[in-house]
Amino acid sequence: MEDKLLEIYSKAELDNLVEQCSSGGGYEHWLKARHFVTKAIHKDGSFLDIGCSNGFLLKCLQHWTPYTLEPYGIEHREEAVCLAKELFSDMPEHIELLDGNRLIGLKETNLPDAYDYVFRNHWKRETTENEMKEVLSDLFNHTKEDGRVIVGLYWPNSRKQGTSDFDRVRNEFLGFADKIKSAAAKVDGEAFSDIGDHWIMWMDKNS
Numbered sequence: 001m002e003d004k005l006l007e008i009y010s011k012a013e014l015d016n017l018v019e020q021c022s023s024g025g026g027y028e029h030w031l032k033a034r035h036f037v038t039k040a041i042h043k044d045g046s047f048l049d050i051g052c053s054n055g056f057l058l059k060c061l062q063h064w065t066p067y068t069l070e071p072y073g074i075e076h077r078e079e080a081v082c083l084a085k086e087l088f089s090d091m092p093e094h095i096e097l098l099d100g101n102r103l104i105g106l107k108e109t110n111l112p113d114a115y116d117y118v119f120r121n122h123w124k125r126e127t128t129e130n131e132m133k134e135v136l137s138d139l140f141n142h143t144k145e146d147g148r149v150i151v152g153l154y155w156p157n158s159r160k161q162g163t164s165d166f167d168r169v170r171n172e173f174l175g176f177a178d179k180i181k182s183a184a185a186k187v188d189g190e191a192f193s194d195i196g197d198h199w200i201m202w203m204d205k206n207s
C-alpha cells in the first residue's frame with residue numbers, strides 16, 4: 001500500500017502522533033488498527049469525527065483514501081483539542097471543544113450542522129439499546145441526505161489468543177457490536193481491523 005503520510009512525517013513524528021492518541025504500538029500497529037476505517041469511505045465529502053482526540057485519524061483518512069475529505073472534529077478534552085488544532089493549523093476552526101453526546105451544541109459553534117460522513121466510536125459499556133437508538137438518531141440528524149453514518153467500537157484486548165479470557169472478552173466485544181446493530185435496525189456495511197478488537201459499521205441515510 002502506498003502511504004502518502006510517510007512523505008509528510010518522519011517515523012518518529014508518526015509514532016508520536018499515535019502516542020498522543022493513547023494508542024500503543026507505534027504507527028505500524030496503528031495502521032493495522034485503523035486503516036480498515038477507509039472501507040467505509042466511498043466518495044469525496046465532509047467528515048466529522050466525534051471524539052477526534054488529536055485529530056490524527058482525520059489526518060490519516062485524508063491521506064489513506066483516494067477521496068478528498070474535508071475534516072472536522074469535536075472532542076471533549078481541551079488538551080486533545082489543542083493538539084488537533086495544531087495538527088490542522090491551516091484550519092483550526094474545523095476543530096471544536098464539544099461534548100459528543102450533545103450534538104445540539106454544534107449550533108453554538110462555527111461548524112456545519114450536517115456532514116457527508118459522521119463518525120463516532122466512543123461508547124460507555126453500560127449504554128442500553130434504547131440509548132444507542134437515541135445516539136444513532138442524533139448522528140443521522142447531522143448527516144446530509146446522501147451521507148453516511150459510521151459507528152465504531154474499539155474494545156481493549158491485550159490478552160493472548162487461545163485463552164479463555166481472550167474468548168470471554170472477544171464475546172463481550174461481539175455482543176456489544178450486535179447490540180449496536182440491533183439498535184440500528186439496518187447495516188449497509190461493516191469491517192473489522194486487521195489487529196485487535198476494532199469494528200465499524202456504516203449506514204447510508206438514503207438507503
Ligand SMILES: C[S@@+](CC[C@H](N)C(=O)[O-])C[C@H]1O[C@@H](n2cnc3c(N)ncnc32)[C@H](O)[C@@H]1O
Pocket residue numbers: 021034049050051052053054057074075076077080098099100101121122154
Ligand atoms: C479512542 S479515541 C478515538 C480517536 C479517533 N476518533 C480514532 O478513531 O482513532 C476516543 C476519543 O473520544 C473522546 N471522547 C470520549 N467521549 C467523548 C464525548 N462525550 N465527547 C467528545 N469526545 C469524547 C476521548 O476523549 C478520546 O479522545
